Amino acid sequence: MSGMNDPGMNVLILGGSGFLGTAVAQACERGGATVRVLSRSGRTAVGEGVRGDVRMPRLGLSSADLARVREQTTHVVLCFGSVSWTSGPGEVLETHSSGMRSALAFLRELPALRQAVHISSLLALGRAKGRITNRELYTGQRFRNWYEYGKYCAERLVRDTPELPVGVVRFGPVLGPDPRGGRPDTRHGLPMAFPHLLAGYPVHLARRGDFPCWITDATSAAQIVLKALTTPIGRSTWTWFDPAMPTLGEVFTEVCRPWGVVPKIVEAGPLGRFTRLIGERVGAPKELTEYTEPWFDLDVNVLKEIPEPWPVPDPDYLGATGEALRGGTERRALV
Template identity: 85%
Template structure:
C-alpha cells in the first residue's frame, strides 16, 4: 500500500500513520505544516484545489498513491460555521475531487464521527445518516455534511469509519489536549469542580482508545471496506461516569459527578459557572441509541483496546501538568471568561 493521509499530523491521524508504517505501507502525511512523526511529511491544504500541492509533489502523489485516509478537520465542538464548513464540507469536496485524479486508487477511508447523527430518535445502525436529527453544534453538522458528500459519491471507492470520542496518550508524545470536546471536563474534575450529568453519567459515550481506532482504519484500507460504513467503539462500553473516574484515578482524585436532573436547563444556561464546561453541557444526557451489533459488521479479528487507556490518559495529563492548582487556575479563568 502507498497511503496518503490527509490531516495525518493530528491526534488520530498520527496514530493511523504509525499503524500504517508498522504494517509495511509507504506513508505520506499531508498537513499545512508539512511535518510528520511517521512516514513522509508533505505540505498541503485540503481546502485548496489539488490539495495545494506543488507541481512536483502533485505528480509524485498522483502516480504512486493507492490508498487515501480523510482524517482532517477541527475537533472543537464549539467551532463556528465558517471554520466548520470550510474544512469539513469544502475540504471533503476538494479531497473527493482529488481522488478522481488518482489512476491507481484502490481504497479511501473517510473518518467520520457518531456525532454526525446529532440528536437522533430511534435505534441507530450503520445504515442511517439523516434521521431528521437536530444538531447540537456546528461540529456535528460539519461532520454530517462531510459524510453526506462521501455517501453521495458512489463512483469512488470511499468507505466510512465512525468513532465516538477517542482517548489515550497522545501518539505525538505531547500532553493530551483538553481544549476541546470531552477532555474539556478533565481539568474541572481534577481541580475538584463538579460535572452535572444525567444518571450521574451512567450511560455509554461510545468511547475508544486511539490505538485500536487507528487499527480499524488500517483494516478498512486493507480488507478493504469498499463503500460500507463501519462503527467502532470499545466493546467493553465504559459509561461516561466510568471514563471520568478512570481518567482521574492516577491523580488520586474521585470526580464529583452530580445528578443533572434537578438542574437541567439551569446547567445549560450557566455552564462553566457551576463546573460544567460549555462543550459538555449538551452531552450531559445519553447521546443516541446505537445498536451495539454494528461491531459485527467489522471483519474479525478486532483490535483489542489498551485495557488501561483511560488511566493512561490521566497519567499523560499528569505528566504534562504541574499540579491540581494549575488546573484549578485554568478552570477558574475559563469560568470567568
C-alpha cells in the first residue's frame, strides 16, 4: 500500500503495545502519522506510550495526558485485549464490554476525531448459521467461549453508536512473527496448537483440516487498519483474510515445516464427545477442540468490499511463524 495522504494525522491506539497493536502502530508511523499508544503498562515500541485503562472513566488518563490526547487525536484504533480463549466472563466482559463502552464514551469527547476503527474478530460470529457477510452479526448463534461472546458484545456496542465515525475491521487468526520480537505467544488462540503439533502429538480435524481458517499475517492486517483510517472506512464493516486462503491443514503444515516436522493431522469424523476426549487425552488444549470443524460459512466476496489495491501478506509468513518459534526467548520474558 502506498501509505497515507492525510497530513496531520494523530492516531491514538488503544492496546497499541500488543501483538496486533504494535504492527498497526508501525504501519501508521511508516505512513507519516503521529502515533500515541495507550495501555495499562504505558510501554510502546513506537511513538509515545501513555498509561491508561479502557475500563476506567476517561480511559484512566492523567489530567496532563488527558488534555493533550483530547486536543490532538484525529484518529483512534480500538485494539485492546484480552485475547485468551480460557478467560472467564469477568475479565472478558470488563474489557470487551465495559471497556468498549468507556472507550466509545471517550470518543464522543474528542473534538478533532475524524475516524476510528474497531478491530473485531470473525470469532464474534461464534457458531453462526447460514452465509455470513459483513452485514450479519447476530444470527442466533451460540458461542464457543467467553472470548467469542466478548468480541460479539464489543462489535454490538460499536454498531449501536450511529453518531460516531467508527468502522469495524474483522480478522480471523493473525499470524507471523511478533513485531515486538521474541517468540510468538502460544498461550492463546490457534497458536496453542503449535507446541502440541511440534511435539509430534496428533490433532483431530474434520476433513483433515481441508477447510478455510481465514488466517492472515500481522503486516497485511495492520495495512488494512491504516487503509480503514485513511480511506476512510466511515461506519462500514470490512473483513480481511489472506486472499490465498490457506486451509487449516496447510497452516499447520507450513508452521511446522521449519522444524522438519510433518504435523499428525487425523480425520476427526463428525465431531463428538469421543473425539474431544481423545484430543484432550493426548494433550491437545481443550479449547482447540471447539475449532476442529469448519467454523461457519463466510462469503469470500466480503473481501471485495475493501477498496483495492490490497496489501500483500508477507511471503511465507506461516514458515516465518514456525521459524520464530525456534527462537530461544519468550517475548513475555523480555518486557
